[in-house]
Amino acid sequence: MVKICCIGAGYVGGPTMAVIALKCPDIKVTVVDISTQRITAWNSDQLPIYEPGLEEIVKQCRGNNLFFSTEVEKNVADADIVFVSVNTPTKTQGLGAGKAADLTYWESAARMIADVSKSAKIVVEKSTVPVKTAEAIEKILTHNSKGINFEILSNPEFLAEGTAISDLFNPDRVLIGGRETPDGNKAVQTLKAVYAHWVPEDRIICSNLWSAELSKLAANAFLAQRISSVNAMSALCEATGADVTQVAHAIGTDSRIGSKFLNASVGFGGSCFQKDILNLVYICECSALPEAANYWKQVIKVNDYQKTRFVNRVVASMFNTVANKKVAILGFAFKKDTGDTREAPAIDVCRGLLVEKGQLRIYDPQVPPEQMRKDITMVRFDWDRNVALRSLGDDELKQVTVVHDAYEATIDAHAVCILTEWDEFKSLDFKKIYDKMQKPAFVFDGRNVVDVGKLREIGFIVYSIGKPLDAWLKDMPAVA
Ligand code: UDX
Ligand code: ADP
Numbered sequence: 001m002v003k004i005c006c007i008g009a010g011y012v013g014g015p016t017m018a019v020i021a022l023k024c025p026d027i028k029v030t031v032v033d034i035s036t037q038r039i040t041a042w043n044s045d046q047l048p049i050y051e052p053g054l055e056e057i058v059k060q061c062r063g064n065n066l067f068f069s070t071e072v073e074k075n076v077a078d079a080d081i082v083f084v085s086v087n088t089p090t091k092t093q094g095l096g097a098g099k100a101a102d103l104t105y106w107e108s109a110a111r112m113i114a115d116v117s118k119s120a121k122i123v124v125e126k127s128t129v130p131v132k133t134a135e136a137i138e139k140i141l142t143h144n145s146k147g148i149n150f151e152i153l154s155n156p157e158f159l160a161e162g163t164a165i166s167d168l169f170n171p172d173r174v175l176i177g178g179r180e181t182p183d184g185n186k187a188v189q190t191l192k193a194v195y196a197h198w199v200p201e202d203r204i205i206c207s208n209l210w211s212a213e214l215s216k217l218a219a220n221a222f223l224a225q226r227i228s229s230v231n232a233m234s235a236l237c238e239a240t241g242a243d244v245t246q247v248a249h250a251i252g253t254d255s256r257i258g259s260k261f262l263n264a265s266v267g268f269g270g271s272c273f274q275k276d277i278l279n280l281v282y283i284c285e286c287s288a289l290p291e292a293a294n295y296w297k298q299v300i301k302v303n304d305y306q307k308t309r310f311v312n313r314v315v316a317s318m319f320n321t322v323a324n325k326k327v328a329i330l331g332f333a334f335k336k337d338t339g340d341t342r343e344a345p346a347i348d349v350c351r352g353l354l355v356e357k358g359q360l361r362i363y364d365p366q367v368p369p370e371q372m373r374k375d376i377t378m379v380r381f382d383w384d385r386n387v388a389l390r391s392l393g394d395d396e397l398k399q400v401t402v403v404h405d406a407y408e409a410t411i412d413a414h415a416v417c418i419l420t421e422w423d424e425f426k427s428l429d430f431k432k433i434y435d436k437m438q439k440p441a442f443v444f445d446g447r448n449v450v451d452v453g454k455l456r457e458i459g460f461i462v463y464s465i466g467k468p469l470d471a472w473l474k475d476m477p478a479v480a
Helices: 013-023 036-042 054-061 072-078 104-116 133-143 164-169 182-195 209-240 244-252 273-286 290-317 345-355 369-377 406-410 430-435 452-458 471-475
Strands: 002-007 027-032 066-069 081-084 121-125 150-154 174-178 204-208 326-330 359-363 400-402 415-418 442-445 461-464
Touching: 002 013, 002 072, 013 027, 013 054, 013 066, 013 081, 013 164, 027 072, 036 066, 054 164, 072 104, 081 104, 081 182, 104 121, 104 133, 121 133, 121 182, 133 150, 133 209, 150 182, 150 209, 174 182, 174 209, 182 204, 204 209, 209 244, 209 273, 209 290, 273 290, 290 345, 290 415, 290 442, 290 461, 290 471, 326 345, 326 406, 345 359, 345 369, 359 406, 369 400, 406 430, 430 452, 452 461, 461 471
Parallel strands: 002 027, 002 081, 027 066, 081 121, 121 150, 174 204, 326 359, 326 415, 359 400, 415 442, 442 461
Antiparallel strands: 150 174
16 A cells, blocks of 8 residues: 655645545555644544535545544655645745745755655655755755655645635646656656546646746746736726726636636735745846846735725725724635635735724634734734834734624624625625614725625715725725
């Protein structure tokens, strides 16, 4: 029986390994992590991450050919294939701070693999890493190998949170990069055989190591760039009276452009987009390509601009002040169907409103209250100027209440801000909400989920990203 061990039981490692176990009953899959809390959760009824469809798969496979363990070294030593799926945050100190990936976790995982291994292994890069990381890891492994053969592969994960299981079941492609040597090719074929249990062969792309590593950064940069493009367009739509949804539909019907990923929003979030672009920027800068670096920087600048623009719009519309006004925040996760808040635009929007002394009442169906508080007060880093931003403290936290229901959040509120596109926000009874709000009642829709016409009929003043402004908003221009 082939044995797989995955180091890192996070958003990538957990779902990916669960699906491999489900699709490959002849393979024993063990997911290990240094966090006892995470592993305990994976072994309980309350999984540490929320992902539609995941729980059923874990329940079906756990204890059969899927195991979660804190015995990192033992399981790595036993495995034929070791996936490394540890976190790779952006460095906040030292050389490359604000842009380069922090490979501390990766390096310690690699040293541990070399230390404990007694048999040959295929080591697979699963977490997103800068180009040429495999080369660095290979050096660590071979210098410490005691004669054991390690083959390094890059097998970037393209799953998106919230749709992880369907993405894994039916991927557009699986990418495997390896060394172009006989041993390298053999390792690629071994990993290919794992995916071939359920992925059609023509969707398994094999390449060299660097191409695979760079493709992951490139794919995320292209996706993020689409969102910044449509968001930049949304600002122009508001200024000119065009409707960004109509523009996106019109351009998206061009098969060369395509219709996906053209939803204007308050900004993109998630653990990957900003981090991967910053990584790309850093690699371009280190390769003496400042023009290429500046091009990609602009994608994040537009994303920051979009969040600031939203806050300014809220404040400007409400007579230039939200001090002591109650603002309902609907949605905190970085997108719907996940409890993940990493780089969620809600963090910056809430911080912006708190600095303006707004009283926030936040509701999200999946994000725990303590996570919201942690996110709001954590030290934020200005990637462009390379400095830490002012951190918020207890005073600002007193302005935050977390509630368990969207209606509760809106009672007595002056304004409602929609920051995540949860389906349940589409079917809210806005008449009921309006009746219990202060007047004039405002809705600021950062995800274009509400029916603007209907809400205006009820009596709301409505701002929806990239949509024609009503007379009130036109009279109160917001400058980003
Ligand atoms: C992304 C990539 O899609 C995935 O391939 C990669 O493996 C990891 O990074 P993820 O961050 O989970 O996945 O979610 P994604 O659906 O890409 O959304 C990222 C952000 O963009 C979210 O905040 C989302 O709300 C926003 N978004 C997405 C928009 O604002 N508009 C869109 O049209 C699409
Ligand atoms: P991702 O979204 O990339 O999956 P996460 O932060 O959700 O990232 O998960 C990464 C996991 O890797 C964390 O649970 C962390 O505890 C784990 N981890 C980091 N370093 C090690 C290590 N050396 N050995 C085992 N697990 C590790």
